[in-house]
Amino acid sequence: MKNLNITIGPSNKLGKYDAHFLIKLAALLKNGFTMQQALIFLTEQYEVIKAQDKAAALALINSGAALSAVLKSLGFSKSIIMQVSFAEIHGEIITNLEQSGEYLNTRRKTVQKLIKTLQYPLVLVSIFIIMLVLLNYTVIPQFNDLYSAMQADKTSLVNILTFILNYLPYTALGVLIIIMLISVTILLITRMKNTKRAAHMLLSIPLVRTYFKYYVTYRFSREFGYFLNNGLEVKEIIMLLKTQTINRYLNMTARMLEEKLLAGISLSEAIEQQNVLDQRLAVFVSHGEYNSDVGKELIIYSEYSLENIIIKIENLTKKIQPVIFLILGLLIVCLYLVIVLPIFNMMSNIQ
Template identity: 50%
Template structure:
């Protein structure tokens, strides 16, 4: 049976999760039983508390599965789903290694993004500090000087001064609006039906491409492994419909079943999934002609994953230049706000 309760707490293995999956795959490939492998590995990681170790051992001694242990250790849902399906299609060791690579790649990409934005964020904080100081010290002093001279701020100085004075409010309001939209999108998608959630996410330009690639990768990968291990399409769909880990994949399998019952081929049925890349149908059609559907699905899943990683890397490389350019423009404005009033007052003396 599929695990019904997937906990969303942090991974109890922390940074050793990749190491755990790789070692488990090595032990299973070396002929160790699942029970012996889990018993041995649990003793190697001090980050796992005694209660969790006992819970894992109890489950595995009661004829539990790897997915049960990973659930107790609070691995993320995607990994548990991959391993759960592998327990049905028979590629457990291979999937464990791929799951380890998935976690490693994900962590690496997060580190790259953090590294790319940490310096701009620090500069942004410094800039905001300078902006606050300027608004409470320099600008009021210039206004007092203009009043004492009986003149008024005008032209570019007036525009820049007004902009600098309003900028803190603009930044604060923008952050509040962005945070409000993100929180609302998160909670809104949780209460929507799967179909409405898909249509909403597919209607947002920035999110659409990433969401489509993720769903395409998951579906093509799991279908490919099942078919390569001799399962019929009907049995695969029944299995995906009965699982309770991934409601999205359950919804997709139900849509595929509807199209197949109408007499369509698998490649045609994939076209009905609006959240899936249409090129998947081309690969499946080619596989149907050569009896290599499983292989074509796996090949396409690897292609989609590669494209997804390339897109993330593309965006990451462009985060710093954009932020630096914006900060550079704003710092120039600060400089002009200080310098222009001086020149303007000198011209009036």
């Protein structure tokens, strides 16, 4: 069985045109171009690729290198190289390229939607924090001096609001530091050498757990389904997933599945016992075992898993945005009261 020992190349040379490249490559192959002809034609067309990178890619193509190696030189992501590497074995290159292009487009649209959802509130928060800092060093000290000069007492409400505004920038900074620390911690966990330990820790983090499960389920069901549809036996697929070095979570899942299958249980039962996979996948596999179409069921579920990831991200942003606007509204009211109430208080004392 062929091993998939592929190292991942540098950053994406095609930028936002990576999905377009894959879809156009599939179209050229459909229209009778050979892989080499199609790759040469496309690589020469994209001006976004730097001259030295283009020369390196063309040298690889002309030497007869595999598609996965060419995509690696163009800086495609780890997930795309993994899918193409598998497709080179199971023979569904055109379909895989089309689906990979759609996947990149969907992922980019999701990221753009997330940025659009958050950028306006984040700009408002940034402006408001700057205003708070300026007010704390300019306006509020002036009011304090004015109160002292007039020997007027602040109301309890003004004292509370002033206290909130004084410490709000520090609170915002503290929250930002906590978020950064959590992000760095998750990044360090994903880079741990012990795959089982890393998976266990990711599954113990509430928000991360759901996305991690759907991600592993998506990868597993997609690749396993393609292999089954192309005539490979379960034993061969597990051996292939065990020997590949592109996705270590697939490697770990394959090893655990092999242990369960050797113990004499069915594939659906073995999947159900994997904590890194969505438990509902076992229902699809069981249904596929009943009608002898496990591969199709797995591919359907892979699409369902990807849709779930997108839906959950969209729902999360929809929940975050109203909260940010509510906090901003309350802070603006507090700021307004801190400025206006002392004025009314001093006017009443003068009268």
